[in-house]
Amino acid sequence: MPTMAIIGGQWGDEGKGKIVDLMAEKAKVVARFSGGSNAGHTVIHKGQEFGLHLIPSGIFYPQVTCVIGNGVVIDPALLLKEIDLLNQRGVSTANLVISDRAHLVMPYHILLDGLEEEARGGSAIGTTRKGIGPVFADKVARLGIRAGDLLENDAFYSRLQTVLPHKNKILTLIYGVPPLSTEDICSQYLAYGERLAPYIRDTESIVQEALARGEWVLLEGAQGTMLDPEFGTYPYVTSGTPTVAGACTGLGISPTQITSILGIYKVYTTRVGSGPLPTELCDETGDQIRELAHEFGTTTGRPRRCGWFDGVVGRYSARVNGFTTVALTRLDILDSLPKIKVCIGYEVEGKFLQYPPANAATLEKCKPIYEDMAGWQKPTSHLRHFQDLPAEAQAYVNRLEKIISSPIALISVGPSREQVIVIKPLI
């Protein structure tokens, strides 16, 4: 059985949650491998909308073990809130497991995320202020505290005693804010630990044993390729690894164990936060897409910046991830538009680019080169077969497939599980 990674091909919010939920019906394990509560994955279950931040989108299926892998950073307060909310709404979290190697978001990470953003002034990244940058920085600086540490009170206390004085120096001497108390954090976090203890364990073995049994394992990505610190619009990126490479380090699997890589793209572009966005529409069409699609962040409620489909980004993220198939989402959002544009390249300083430049300042200067396409101006949400789509919608999908150079296997035409057109079987 395949091990499928599900990866965002743009700047996040491509509809990964919906597609993971759809695919999870056949899965035994759904494992999140990166990001933290900066993610917001929407799933419609029994007619109700759920916004998941840390808990994998397979949670609605009782046969699925949901793994929060070592590559995820966990804010225990937010995780407990998410567990409680799901339980109150009748969704069991009995099959949830949390890696003992996953790093914890600590109160100083959240504080520092906000303080660093304010210090950046006009060049702020527009982070979600969930402490993501600071916690990933501490992980590589070897200053992190991990979920497994919550299981041993003395070890947790002594780890905090090592780390906190360093953090307090930064808080007080650089930012001039009051220091945090070891005792307060310790009692708060050990209480979280008591509640989370039944979920915390090694998770590599769960994933590896499922793979050895030949079970269907889904690897749920968070964020999108253009937010990756290596390949995204640096420094306007997140700090985890949204690309498929993150699935290996974030779960403890080999690249050879991943049998398919499904790239998720919206049929247009959105971005929350700052940074270059070459196809952004700062006009009525952009506003129209935002209103039609309710493009407001799942995690922060911020309006998402909207624009035409960026084929340069599409081509690039397919290349760096090696997408074996693609799912397009939100085709229905374009239903009412008379004309649609697709960016096929950039022009900068007299040069034509097929792939994005590394430098954010150069990317800011890139002018998108568009192809005009006819809109279809007919509803598509009720359609379930590719040949039933209006000819203009088929032409649009075919054009995107050619630009991305990966076969389109699914088209999503609405937020619900059943609103999907399957073009090619994924298994």
Ligand code: GDP
């Ligand atoms: P994720 O972060 O990639 O999981 O995406 P989000 O959940 O943040 O944002 C995607 C939004 O699009 C959610 O509100 C989904 O319910 C919605 N959605 C997903 N697929 C479709 C679709 O095909 N059509 C429409 N209209 N909405 C969709």
Ligand code: IMO
């Ligand atoms: P999902 O999984 C969209 C963006 C933030 C900001 C930048 C850095 O729902 O697709 P961070 O808090 O991570 O340090 O912020 O990354 N960002 C996302 N944008 N979808 C997401 O996740 C995002 N997670 C982070 O808006 O621009």
Ligand code: MG
């Ligand atoms: Mg999202």
